[in-house]
Amino acid sequence: GGVGDDGGDDQTFIFGVPNLPRSLDPIFANDGETFRVTRQVFDTLLDHESGGNEMVGGLAETWDVSDDGLTWTFNLRDGVEFHDGETLDAAAVCANFDRWMNLPEPFHNTTVAYYYNNLFGSFTDGESSTGNDFLVGCSADGLTVTIQLKETSANFPGAFSMATTAILSPGSLEQIDDGAFTGIDDGLPDYTQDVTGILAGTGPFQLDSWNHAQDELTLTRFDDYWGDPAGVSRIVFKAYDDETALKQALEASEIHGYDLVAPAHVAELEAAGFQVPTRGVFNILYLAFQQETDEQLADLEVRQALAAAVDRQNIVDSLLPEGGVVATQFMPDTVAGHSDNVTTYSYDPDAARPVLEGRTMEFCWPTNVSRPYMPSPRDIFESIKADLEAVGVTVQEKPMEWANYIPAAASGECPLYILGWTGDFNEGYNFLGTWFANHTDEFGMNRDDIFAVMQRAAREGDPDARAALLAEASEMIMDELPGLPISSSPPSIVFSAEVNPPNVSPLTQEKFDEVSFR
Amino acid sequence: MVRYVVTRLLQLIPTLFGLSVLLFIWVRALPGGPDTALLPENATAADRERLRQDLGLNDPIWVQYAAFLARLAQLDFGHTLRGRAVSTELAERFPATIELAFVAMLIAVVVGIPLGYLAARNRGRFLDVSAVGGSLIGICTPVFFLAFILKEIFAVRLGWLPSSSRLTPGTSYTDITGLRVVDGIITGEFHVAWDAVVHLILPALALASIPLAVVTRMTRASVMETLGEDFVRTAESKGLTARVIQFRHVLRNAMLPVVTAIGLLTGALLAGAVLTESVFAFGGIGSFLFQATQSRDYAAIMGTVLLIATVFVVVNLVVDLLYTVLDPRVTVDR
Amino acid sequence: MTVRREPATPVLTVEDLSITFTQRGAAPTRAVDRVSFEIGAGEVVGLVGESGCGKSVTALAVMGLLADRNVEIGGRIAYAGTELLGLPRKRMRDLRGADLAMIFQDPLSALNPVVPVGRQITEMLSRHRGLRGRDADAEAVQLLGRVGIPDPERRLKEYPHQMSGGMRQRAMIAMAVSCGPRLLIADEPTTALDVTIQAQVLELLKDLVETEGTALLMITHDLGVVAGLCDRVNVLYAGRVVEAAPRHELFGNPVHPYTTGLLRSIPRMDGDRGVPLNPIRGSVNDLVAWADGCAFAPRCDRYELECLAGTPAVTELPGVDHEHRCVNPPGTPAVVR
Amino acid sequence: MNLPGTATKAAKIDRLAELSVSSSDVRGRSLWLEAFSRLRRSPMAIVGAVIVSAFVIVAVAAPLLAPHDPTAQLWRGDVFPNRSIFVGPRAENPLGLDHAGRDLLSRMLVGARQSLMVGVVATLIGLSVGALIGGVSGAAAGMGRRLGRAVDSVLMRFVDMLLSIPALLIAISVAALLGPSLTTLMIAVGAAQVPIFARLLRGSMLAQSRSDFVTASIALGVRRPKVVVSHVLPNSLGPVLVQGTLTLATAIIEAAALSYLGLGSPDISRPEWGGMLADAQRFLGSAPHMALFPAVAIIITALGFTLLGEAMREALDPKLKK
Amino acid sequence: MSLLEVRDLKVHFPIRKGILLRRIVGYVQAVDGVSLSVDRGQTYGLVGESGCGKSTVGRAILRLNDITAGEVRLDGTDLAGLSTGAMRRQRHRLQMIFQDPMGSLDPRQNIESILGEGLAAHGMGGSRRERRKTLIDALDAVGLSANALARYPHEFSGGQRQRIGIARALVLQPDVIICDEPVSALDVSVQAQVLNLLEEIQEQTGVAYVVIAHDLAVVRHISDTVGVMYLGHIMEEAAADDLYAEPLHPYTKALMSAIPVPDPEVEAQRERILLTGDLPSPANPPAGCRFSSRCPWAQSTRCHDEIPALIEVRPGHRVACHWVEEIESGEIRPHEVEAEMVPASEIGVEIPTVEPPAVP
Ligand SMILES: Nc1ncnc2c1ncn2[C@@H]1O[C@H](COP(=O)(O)OP(=O)(O)OP(=O)(O)O)[C@@H](O)[C@H]1O
Ligand SMILES: Nc1ncnc2c1ncn2[C@@H]1O[C@H](COP(=O)(O)OP(=O)(O)OP(=O)(O)O)[C@@H](O)[C@H]1O
Numbered sequence A: 001g002g003v004g005d006d007g008g009d010d011q012t013f014i015f016g017v018p019n020l021p022r023s024l025d026p027i028f029a030n031d032g033e034t035f036r037v038t039r040q041v042f043d044t045l046l047d048h049e050s051g052g053n054e055m056v057g058g059l060a061e062t063w064d065v066s067d068d069g070l071t072w073t074f075n076l077r078d079g080v081e082f083h084d085g086e087t088l089d090a091a092a093v094c095a096n097f098d099r100w101m102n103l104p105e106p107f108h109n110t111t112v113a114y115y116y117n118n119l120f121g122s123f124t125d126g127e128s129s130t131g132n133d134f135l136v137g138c139s140a141d142g143l144t145v146t147i148q149l150k151e152t153s154a155n156f157p158g159a160f161s162m163a164t165t166a167i168l169s170p171g172s173l174e175q176i177d178d179g180a181f182t183g184i185d186d187g188l189p190d191y192t193q194d195v196t197g198i199l200a201g202t203g204p205f206q207l208d209s210w211n212h213a214q215d216e217l218t219l220t221r222f223d224d225y226w227g228d229p230a231g232v233s234r235i236v237f238k239a240y241d242d243e244t245a246l247k248q249a250l251e252a253s254e255i256h257g258y259d260l261v262a263p264a265h266v267a268e269l270e271a272a273g274f275q276v277p278t279r280g281v282f283n284i285l286y287l288a289f290q291q292e293t294d295e296q297l298a299d300l301e302v303r304q305a306l307a308a309a310v311d312r313q314n315i316v317d318s319l320l321p322e323g324g325v326v327a328t329q330f331m332p333d334t335v336a337g338h339s340d341n342v343t344t345y346s347y348d349p350d351a352a353r354p355v356l357e358g359r360t361m362e363f364c365w366p367t368n369v370s371r372p373y374m375p376s377p378r379d380i381f382e383s384i385k386a387d388l389e390a391v392g393v394t395v396q397e398k399p400m401e402w403a404n405y406i407p408a409a410a411s412g413e414c415p416l417y418i419l420g421w422t423g424d425f426n427e428g429y430n431f432l433g434t435w436f437a438n439h440t441d442e443f444g445m446n447r448d449d450i451f452a453v454m455q456r457a458a459r460e461g462d463p464d465a466r467a468a469l470l471a472e473a474s475e476m477i478m479d480e481l482p483g484l485p486i487s488s489s490p491p492s493i494v495f496s497a498e499v500n501p502p503n504v505s506p507l508t509q510e511k512f513d514e515v516s517f518r
Numbered sequence B: 001m002v003r004y005v006v007t008r009l010l011q012l013i014p015t016l017f018g019l020s021v022l023l024f025i026w027v028r029a030l031p032g033g034p035d036t037a038l039l040p041e042n043a044t045a046a047d048r049e050r051l052r053q054d055l056g057l058n059d060p061i062w063v064q065y066a067a068f069l070a071r072l073a074q075l076d077f078g079h080t081l082r083g084r085a086v087s088t089e090l091a092e093r094f095p096a097t098i099e100l101a102f103v104a105m106l107i108a109v110v111v112g113i114p115l116g117y118l119a120a121r122n123r124g125r126f127l128d129v130s131a132v133g134g135s136l137i138g139i140c141t142p143v144f145f146l147a148f149i150l151k152e153i154f155a156v157r158l159g160w161l162p163s164s165s166r167l168t169p170g171t172s173y174t175d176i177t178g179l180r181v182v183d184g185i186i187t188g189e190f191h192v193a194w195d196a197v198v199h200l201i202l203p204a205l206a207l208a209s210i211p212l213a214v215v216t217r218m219t220r221a222s223v224m225e226t227l228g229e230d231f232v233r234t235a236e237s238k239g240l241t242a243r244v245i246q247f248r249h250v251l252r253n254a255m256l257p258v259v260t261a262i263g264l265l266t267g268a269l270l271a272g273a274v275l276t277e278s279v280f281a282f283g284g285i286g287s288f289l290f291q292a293t294q295s296r297d298y299a300a301i302m303g304t305v306l307l308i309a310t311v312f313v314v315v316n317l318v319v320d321l322l323y324t325v326l327d328p329r330v331t332v333d334r
Numbered sequence C: 001m002t003v004r005r006e007p008a009t010p011v012l013t014v015e016d017l018s019i020t021f022t023q024r025g026a027a028p029t030r031a032v033d034r035v036s037f038e039i040g041a042g043e044v045v046g047l048v049g050e051s052g053c054g055k056s057v058t059a060l061a062v063m064g065l066l067a068d069r070n071v072e073i074g075g076r077i078a079y080a081g082t083e084l085l086g087l088p089r090k091r092m093r094d095l096r097g098a099d100l101a102m103i104f105q106d107p108l109s110a111l112n113p114v115v116p117v118g119r120q121i122t123e124m125l126s127r128h129r130g131l132r133g134r135d136a137d138a139e140a141v142q143l144l145g146r147v148g149i150p151d152p153e154r155r156l157k158e159y160p161h162q163m164s165g166g167m168r169q170r171a172m173i174a175m176a177v178s179c180g181p182r183l184l185i186a187d188e189p190t191t192a193l194d195v196t197i198q199a200q201v202l203e204l205l206k207d208l209v210e211t212e213g214t215a216l217l218m219i220t221h222d223l224g225v226v227a228g229l230c231d232r233v234n235v236l237y238a239g240r241v242v243e244a245a246p247r248h249e250l251f252g253n254p255v256h257p258y259t260t261g262l263l264r265s266i267p268r269m270d271g272d273r274g275v276p277l278n279p280i281r282g283s284v285n286d287l288v289a290w291a292d293g294c295a296f297a298p299r300c301d302r303y304e305l306e307c308l309a310g311t312p313a314v315t316e317l318p319g320v321d322h323e324h325r326c327v328n329p330p331g332t333p334a335v336v337r
Numbered sequence D: 001m002n003l004p005g006t007a008t009k010a011a012k013i014d015r016l017a018e019l020s021v022s023s024s025d026v027r028g029r030s031l032w033l034e035a036f037s038r039l040r041r042s043p044m045a046i047v048g049a050v051i052v053s054a055f056v057i058v059a060v061a062a063p064l065l066a067p068h069d070p071t072a073q074l075w076r077g078d079v080f081p082n083r084s085i086f087v088g089p090r091a092e093n094p095l096g097l098d099h100a101g102r103d104l105l106s107r108m109l110v111g112a113r114q115s116l117m118v119g120v121v122a123t124l125i126g127l128s129v130g131a132l133i134g135g136v137s138g139a140a141a142g143m144g145r146r147l148g149r150a151v152d153s154v155l156m157r158f159v160d161m162l163l164s165i166p167a168l169l170i171a172i173s174v175a176a177l178l179g180p181s182l183t184t185l186m187i188a189v190g191a192a193q194v195p196i197f198a199r200l201l202r203g204s205m206l207a208q209s210r211s212d213f214v215t216a217s218i219a220l221g222v223r224r225p226k227v228v229v230s231h232v233l234p235n236s237l238g239p240v241l242v243q244g245t246l247t248l249a250t251a252i253i254e255a256a257a258l259s260y261l262g263l264g265s266p267d268i269s270r271p272e273w274g275g276m277l278a279d280a281q282r283f284l285g286s287a288p289h290m291a292l293f294p295a296v297a298i299i300i301t302a303l304g305f306t307l308l309g310e311a312m313r314e315a316l317d318p319k320l321k322k
Numbered sequence E: 001m002s003l004l005e006v007r008d009l010k011v012h013f014p015i016r017k018g019i020l021l022r023r024i025v026g027y028v029q030a031v032d033g034v035s036l037s038v039d040r041g042q043t044y045g046l047v048g049e050s051g052c053g054k055s056t057v058g059r060a061i062l063r064l065n066d067i068t069a070g071e072v073r074l075d076g077t078d079l080a081g082l083s084t085g086a087m088r089r090q091r092h093r094l095q096m097i098f099q100d101p102m103g104s105l106d107p108r109q110n111i112e113s114i115l116g117e118g119l120a121a122h123g124m125g126g127s128r129r130e131r132r133k134t135l136i137d138a139l140d141a142v143g144l145s146a147n148a149l150a151r152y153p154h155e156f157s158g159g160q161r162q163r164i165g166i167a168r169a170l171v172l173q174p175d176v177i178i179c180d181e182p183v184s185a186l187d188v189s190v191q192a193q194v195l196n197l198l199e200e201i202q203e204q205t206g207v208a209y210v211v212i213a214h215d216l217a218v219v220r221h222i223s224d225t226v227g228v229m230y231l232g233h234i235m236e237e238a239a240a241d242d243l244y245a246e247p248l249h250p251y252t253k254a255l256m257s258a259i260p261v262p263d264p265e266v267e268a269q270r271e272r273i274l275l276t277g278d279l280p281s282p283a284n285p286p287a288g289c290r291f292s293s294r295c296p297w298a299q300s301t302r303c304h305d306e307i308p309a310l311i312e313v314r315p316g317h318r319v320a321c322h323w324v325e326e327i328e329s330g331e332i333r334p335h336e337v338e339a340e341m342v343p344a345s346e347i348g349v350e351i352p353t354v355e356p357p358a359v360p
């Protein structure tokens, strides 16, 4: 094997991923693997601190929000250059906002511009299918960008840090013809699928090439990057179909690292001298109780008994990577809005047995998938199943393929199922709002009081007030117990011993410019 | 001859047509849909519904099929869920599969035929028993496990060979045919060709395990049968040298069933590629198909399976033609 | 009746030839048991008998074509004074095809289906006569013409399946005689052919023997063929020669009940139609091991308990070069069963 | 040898009877008996049969042999797969524990039963559906007439179509179609074999329907359907049986491949070797025993069936008799 | 009227080519206008060389082949015109004995079910016990004992198997038995046993035989009337003794002269007419007289353009030759015939179609 034959600073950093980006233009994407790449190329107005989840400046050195929370002012960094040689100024930023607001009809739904529709949803001609409409407009003044909102939302300022709102160079925007896009069925524009020289950002790396035949995407260092130049001259993202193949490729020194290491491999890799830095937890895994599909689950006592029957500590100890914790509520404890006063449920099979004994319950689980919050669904399911059986529940398992599982869970087909979420940015609403903002078939929960609190939180512009509302909602939710939060697990990432790894981010937003060879 | 080829190729049309109908219904009957691949876990029911609508999945199936055919008439296989043209994807990825399958078949033939031949000549002796035993074990080992073991030994432990990819990632090369070894030789980039060869060894070995075993045993059986034929005895009675008898009389006849088997094995190879390419991150149409199945990428599944079926039929046509060359008794115009 | 016997060394001498197949897991079977005969130049010797009596095995043993494994060959086979048994493989290969040649029963399976007929002839010419290329082709054309194949130039490039049965057999013969062998073995050369074609082929063989002085070992189960062609006839039963005599002597004065039985059981073109045939009882499988007596005893009309007193000895009829192995030959009164 | 002076007819016959080789010996035994006796002499068959019978016995007696409940996580506290803490072979658990703290020996034993079931049921599915198609096709073709030929060619086109899709792909799509379960696994693996069985049976039926005994039956005035059922079909089953035995091996291996692709049986209470192997793969670095035992078991069992099938093929093949 | 009358029987097999459409590109004229008749208790022998259409005649009589044209009358009923069902009901009256005694017996059925099948199919034989009795009688008639019933074909010798085949035909008490090469697969010594048996049975039951064989001696021995076939035509037909005593057709002469006699004295004197060349293909037979391409007496007139009719030239002796009288009188003398090359494609050799081996 042996990679990085160039030596020294000129070495190529090869990173194994499960998938390559869906689109090089982040507006079209909604998945982590796309953003992992585009984040290296494009910058956003705001960013998270390296290795943490605090909001910090990105392209904006400083930012400010008016008291009513509707006017956001960003003071851009001076001397930032795009990869195509253009200079960053407020006009360039506004050009991006203008582009989004002027996107034609095919973009007005979550099928295409998922995050834009959810976070901003504003279009000059026509509406977003989500019903969102937050943006009034963007005004530029030298290096000052002012963005006017119609309403406040829990998504701000987080939305300004989302990879999907990355700033492209005005030159790029001129070449992009959004009007030519006719719909997802006809494919995405070529420039999103191949490096065609159109897309230029301000990030530490610029697009170099995309070899589809070999599932390799290459970025090269941008020497005029506004921050510290990247530690490696090239990054190759290489896709692998399975984690075992990634592990072997790493062990054979063909790649320098990969993400989402199976927990079972962490200790082994560490022992073999690889670096497996621990991330902060930023996700949540839960066991859902669909109250409408299974009448038994409509009974709070049953839900409580189920909560007592599952040995969550055992799952954390034996099946999740080190650093995981048993969750008390539907968000990790690092997120604002986390409440310390929620009702907790401890493992108590003896208390659960009288309620559950003799019951039969259907339990869905996904077969061929691995997510950051549930590295091996099968093991987790087996463990929960064993717990439930221990208290006398007959578990009717319904294993499903992932492609079938999500629709089934979303449509309420499954009474019991395991699922989770990784936060997009440091915002409690990004967790709770995902499930409990209104009635959904996923949970079948009918608590208008909770929904009301959630709606208020959604529109609350003040972070502290919002946190308080979310904490209140969290407490109500944990009393209602629509599902059992199981754990927040730190997804593992691994690097070979020859590199200095980047600071690992709980949001899985590693900055690869921090990587360098030893 | 030309007529025969043309007719056989024309015959392909109804086969592919039938296959496409079958597949179309089948694929759409798979539970779940493409939404899981395209939307995040927290997407709402409305989001999912909208996606199905945008993809035309809510139309009656015959409307969808008509649309598919209309596109196909312009050689448009539609787009993958990831937004690229299926035909482009296949064109880019197929060379990898060809290269892999070809090398695997080469291994099977180059090793299998002599081995089977020697086994037959030494029937019942150590060589025979170990060749037969070895090939049976080859057949009986699940491919993914064999691949894993090969990688663990030769890539991870010994570090002799790479465990994945077609080339060392980041290598620059000139692309002409998409076959890296061939390109490397054509353009004089011999280090690329060599790199490609090195990367081919393990996956090709894993993929070759079954064809190798089949070819070995087939050759052995066929040679044994041929050795008992009257014309071999005639050749002996003519006092010919052992070499002439073995090559002109025994091997040539013994090869006939093996040739057919090789044609049929193409199917097994293409299927085997699904596993092998995934395990070795080789990037051909095998792993493409597997991912397409997982993400319910209907257009990609259709395109790939139709391609595989076409290749299978064409390869077998070539084998049949080859057969007429090898065996004068068989004429194409049966 | 004159006995035509050359005083010179016979082309082929077979003496006490025994062939035993030893198969793993099965009792050894003796396919041929102390068979002796000689063939001189220009002489035709017949080997007749029903299926499985050991005719082919004998021929193969002479050609050195019996596999080495699982076979034991005893006795002596000499070609023009050269001992063939135990001859180095290389020497045997040189002899085969050049000095000893063989024609097989089924010309379709005996010819390589994927090699043109011409090539199958020329490969022999180049092996034994050093002829190559055009010379070899010319010679092959000449040979094919000689065996009566029309348009030999074209036939040269054809494959066996493109020829009719008679034509193939002719090609086989052309191949066999291509290097001027002194001994030709024909193993049922006409059994697979139609009578009119058989007649052509027999004529061809007869012609060869007469013009070339080739010694011919003719193997057949057809007594008619023997009667028309062979100078001397050996009748085999269960691996042993039960009767051997010159042609006229054998047909004129058959001694062994097996021989007479055969003669009486076949319908003859010139026979009386009304008379029922006189078949031999039972079938070839009803036999006694030779060591225990006469193998034919169970089917024999003249069977006596005496017949089972060990292997019957060879009896020579005085003065006529006629031998047989019958304990109770006609002439001695038969016991009524 | 001295003969008694008074030779009676009875003595003659007795002596003859004693000496003449028993005719049934020479004339051979029934096809099956003969094939069987050849099988008994083939070391390949013997090894195969021993493996297969051992496997079948284990599979049948699995619940009796299993020392522990194969699903019980008895040693939950001992095993921490994420920390690479596993329990290998030890006195209590001769094969060690799996990643969930279950007794591997018990799971292997019960797995034998599942694997046998997968093999047998999959083969039966492939065989019966394939044989149905092939049988109808072969019968139709054998009956002649326009309709028969039409039925035959339609069915065969369909089979050819299936044949042009690699077996694993058929299995993958069936597995995806039906959702993961043990039943799915069996159907998926079986479905992939359908075209092979169909062609095989049709081919041998066509060959058989040209045989003289079939003509003889027709000449006797037996109705065509009865001729097909009582003569053509029974005589065509040999190759199908051989293929069936070989398919048993293929099925077990293919089940493993499907499991690896995430389409196997997810039923944890009834483990299946292929699934166990696929599952254990990710622990291979720290718990090789978990993969090793199922892998070896699969290879040996498949080998057993293959050996037996190959030996049967050879025994039934008249061409290879000598 | 005779028991069995075949009139102008034609059987042409289409030759198909192409992969998709399988066009008919020609016909193998396997049987092209054969007429013959057999009476009760009589035997009609059909001889000829391989491929001349003998078996096809036999099979056509039994309607085992499609009949292209002509009549097959059994007791006046035209079998050729019957529906399949009606034909099936007639089958017990016509039976067949096959060449390969092993191949014609289902190896997986015991003798009882092999023999009883015909009875069952025709609802004959009454109760089980009666049926068994019938079978035992049939076995007895062919010289086998009742204990054969429970045994399987492989337990018998070749001759015995052929006896079983005969018994199978006999149980239905047919009027006519077609024997297609009944003895050619048997050892010479056994052949005589079977021939004698056939004659015995005929004496006892009065069944009529059509015996098909390529061995003229066998046919002559067993037949009352012999027909000599060549390329789908009957060339000569006469009482067996007459035919041997006085063959009139050049082909018959040549055929008979080619048959060796196991008697060196006879052999030494036997006059031989050596034919050259091979049988042409029935797919492309010579125009005019079928034998004209090989006939040493062939004339430039008529022989090559006019098919000779089968004409009665002596009482009960019919010949299909334009020049019978002239040849008999010595007016026309034989001459040399150049062997013609038969193009490869026209040889009646079956080209093996190679099926792909089973996929493992
Ligand atoms: N390779 C062999 N192994 C064992 N026995 C053999 C072998 N070859 C021949 N035999 C036996 O030797 C005996 C003589 O066989 P052979 O082929 O010489 O008979 P044949 O007289 O030529 O008969 P046919 O007329 O059928 O050709 C037979 O019983 C046969 O079974
Ligand atoms: N089903 C068929 N389809 C096509 N051609 C056929 C068929 N059956 C027979 N023939 C051809 O018809 C001709 C006569 O065949 P038939 O079997 O009647 O000859 P035969 O006289 O019985 O020959 P043999 O002595 O070899 O048995 C041959 O050329 C043969 O190839």
Ligand SMILES: [Mg+2]
Pocket: C055, C056, C057, C187
């Ligand atoms: Mg022989």
Ligand SMILES: [Mg+2]
Pocket: E054, E055, E056, E180
């Ligand atoms: Mg015939």
